[in-house]
């Protein structure tokens with residue numbers, strides 16, 4: 001586990017407006033180092049907008065936030081060097097092989113040749129890729145691409161990794177395998193910040209926050225949220241909160 005006492009992420013009244021529209025409305029929360037933090041919300045709730053601010057990709061309108069103690073207004077470049085990021089569209093090159101992708105991203109993140117060789121061997125073995133390692137990524141099943149994209153997003157052992165709907169479109173068994181990789185990363189002290197629409201995944205998180213119309217309306221462990229909302233299903237917790245939402249996807 002990460003020994004530092006500092007919060008991995010800290011937000012206070014973080015806000016983003018587009019003109020008069022308040023996409024993210026005074027959100028306040030902390031994420032502990034080494035925690036698996038689920039960031040939930042219906043379509044349009046403001047998750048991506050919030051995540052972009054935390055990743056140093058967009059300036060807040062007001063409020064404060066720090067990521068690995070770096071300030072989101074003044075230290076965006078330091079934030080980018082400290083984090084890993086995987087989007088739903090995972091940024092692998094489909095026309096390169098698995099090994100070429102690992103080498104490419106490892107190179108970008110500054111790994112030495114020796115580290116790259118070690119990491120490549122480790123990844124091919126952990127992911128059970130074997131002969132597939134020399135195949136084009138475009139030819140792999142979606143679940144394998146996602147696992148590879150995640151592995152590449154943390155190849156430089158970042159302190160925090162942001163995952164934006166990393167398992168969209170795959171079955172529960174494949175999602176469970178993906179989560180084994182997430183747990184292994186968390187065990188090494190990497191903080192996980194993950195958005196998802198899947199309630200089985202919400203159950204795997206240490207704590208989750210649920211956003212509705214730009215605000216964080218609930219934040220606790222899955223067990224405590226279920227007790228608070230008097231139900232035994234996370235689906236139901238989510239539904240109770242999100243049914244009053246005014247925003248929808250389009």
Ligand SMILES: Nc1ncnc2c1ncn2[C@@H]1O[C@H](COP(=O)(O)OP(=O)(O)OP(=O)(O)O)[C@@H](O)[C@H]1O
Nearest residue numbers: 018023041042043044045046047048049050247249
């Ligand atoms: N650049 C922008 N200009 C104007 N409005 C925007 C902009 N970016 C996002 N929005 C609006 O802000 C709201 C929040 O969008 P956001 O993408 O953060 O939601 P989300 O929770 O990530 O949803 P999804 O799950 O659909 O990705 C939406 O109503 C969206 O239309």
